[in-house]
Amino acid sequence: MANNDLIIQENQMEESPQSEDIIRVSHLTKLYGANKQEAAKMAEAGAGKNEIFEKTGVTMALWDVSFSVKKNSIFVIIGLSGSGKSTLVRTLNMLHKPTSGKVIFEDSKIGEFGKKDLINYRRDKISMVFQNFGLMSHRDVMGNVAYGLEVKGVSRVERERKAAEMIEMVGLKGLEHSSINDLSGGMKQRVGIARALANDPEVLLMDEPFSALDPLVRKDMQFELLSIQRKLKKTVIFITHDIDEAFKLGDQVAIMRDGRLIQIGTPEEMSAHPADDYVREFIGSADKTKVLTVKHIMMTPSCVVRLKDSPQFAIQEMKRNGTSTAYVVDHEIKLQGIVNIEGAVRSSRERLSLAEVQLHDVETTTPDTLISDIMPVAAKAKYPLAVLGEDGRLLGIVTKASVLSSML
Numbered sequence: 001m002a003n004n005d006l007i008i009q010e011n012q013m014e015e016s017p018q019s020e021d022i023i024r025v026s027h028l029t030k031l032y033g034a035n036k037q038e039a040a041k042m043a044e045a046g047a048g049k050n051e052i053f054e055k056t057g058v059t060m061a062l063w064d065v066s067f068s069v070k071k072n073s074i075f076v077i078i079g080l081s082g083s084g085k086s087t088l089v090r091t092l093n094m095l096h097k098p099t100s101g102k103v104i105f106e107d108s109k110i111g112e113f114g115k116k117d118l119i120n121y122r123r124d125k126i127s128m129v130f131q132n133f134g135l136m137s138h139r140d141v142m143g144n145v146a147y148g149l150e151v152k153g154v155s156r157v158e159r160e161r162k163a164a165e166m167i168e169m170v171g172l173k174g175l176e177h178s179s180i181n182d183l184s185g186g187m188k189q190r191v192g193i194a195r196a197l198a199n200d201p202e203v204l205l206m207d208e209p210f211s212a213l214d215p216l217v218r219k220d221m222q223f224e225l226l227s228i229q230r231k232l233k234k235t236v237i238f239i240t241h242d243i244d245e246a247f248k249l250g251d252q253v254a255i256m257r258d259g260r261l262i263q264i265g266t267p268e269e270m271s272a273h274p275a276d277d278y279v280r281e282f283i284g285s286a287d288k289t290k291v292l293t294v295k296h297i298m299m300t301p302s303c304v305v306r307l308k309d310s311p312q313f314a315i316q317e318m319k320r321n322g323t324s325t326a327y328v329v330d331h332e333i334k335l336q337g338i339v340n341i342e343g344a345v346r347s348s349r350e351r352l353s354l355a356e357v358q359l360h361d362v363e364t365t366t367p368d369t370l371i372s373d374i375m376p377v378a379a380k381a382k383y384p385l386a387v388l389g390e391d392g393r394l395l396g397i398v399t400k401a402s403v404l405s406s407m408l
């Protein structure tokens with residue numbers, strides 16, 4: 001016991017770079033039914049799940065799924081009902097044995113674990129949170145959260161201390177001795193999360209944990225999960241069929257269809273470059289402005305002049321580019337302001353410099369700002385927004401039209 005605790009503590013203290021993989025899944029396949037060989041042949045030739053089932057009676061729950069999960073990240077698996085999400089997550093703790101393929105946790109091949117290794121693995125390394133909570137209604141909140149530690153043989157004082165800490169973490173302080181039956185759905189799932197965390201696992205598996213909750217409660221829980229995950233530095237593998245939830249939570253999102261993994265990427269990558277029509281359709285319902293950032297829609301400014309340029313040059317440039325405004329930059333391309341055609345003509349006539357006639361009411365933003373955040377500004381802005389780098393250099397512009405069309 002003490003040994004295990006020690007190992008976990010050591011792992012937590014280790015400087016773990018973001019790039020380190022904690023779980024690797026390679027060529028994972030799960031077939032249900034007798035005629036697996038025939039089914040595998042068909043799958044290899046590219047046949048779909050329905051066709052395979054019709055011809056062979058075999059259900060292709062997973063076919064040749066490979067990916068890796070980075071330590072301390074949230075990895076979201078999304079797909080329609082029946083696409084294989086639950087099967088996949090249950091092979092990660094061997095609740096389901098794959099037909100073929102490997103699951104590697106850190107450096108261990110899970111499939112080669114004996115009974116005892118498997119028990120230790122499930123108890124110490126990887127915990128599961130279920131959609132229907134899976135709580136024991138005859139025990140109070142404390143009794144549920146402390147259960148895993150009790151099974152491990154942790155002393156009452158110690159397990160209740162740890163459980164109380166986790167109950168507070170999920171926002172249920174004061175409800176330690178409430179009956180499970182008196183709790184709302186959202187509160188029950190908080191208990192589910194506290195129970196999973198009490199064992200101090202490295203990985204949390206969450207199979208549609210928020211699907212049974214009201215939309216508002218669900219939003220709260222998403223926020224809560226994000227803050228807990230960042231605070232405790234756990235790896236979370238999260239299943240959902242809701243694309244907004246996937247994009248909100250996922251550092252990486254994997255999309256499943258009919259047992260196959262179709263695409264993996266960050267929400268941004270997936271929005272910007274969907275692999276095929278299925279993915280495009282799936283993410284079509286997502287609010288893209290909450291994922292896409294300014295850099296995805298910014299353009300090269302059509303007309304840029306330098307402070308030292310003459311007004312005549314500015315007028316010429318505007319004419320040449322068919323625009324009536326020019327962004328003014330200094331010698332380091334740092335934005336100074338904007339000059340319109342009236343200003344340029346006036347400065348030419350009255351022998352003023354561009355600096356004297358330039359306007360400063362140009363709104364600015366940065367490449368990594370979410371489009372949803374600039375929408376109100378863009379809607380009211382007189383000129384396209386200037387996109388500036390950290391050093392104030394002009395990187396591009398964002399027009400009202402490009403902001404509005406990003407929502408389509």
Ligand SMILES: Nc1ncnc2c1ncn2[C@@H]1O[C@H](COP(=O)(O)OP(=O)(O)O)[C@@H](O)[C@H]1O
Nearest residue numbers: 032059060061080081082083084085086087088
């Ligand atoms: N024990 C089983 N026996 C036969 N088929 C199963 C079994 N478990 C799951 N399946 C089938 O495997 C496919 C994937 O199921 P599942 O992983 O539960 O999908 P999801 O979680 O994405 O809804 C489905 O077609 C389902 O009917």
Ligand SMILES: [Mg+2]
Nearest residue numbers: 085086087207
């Ligand atoms: Mg499922």
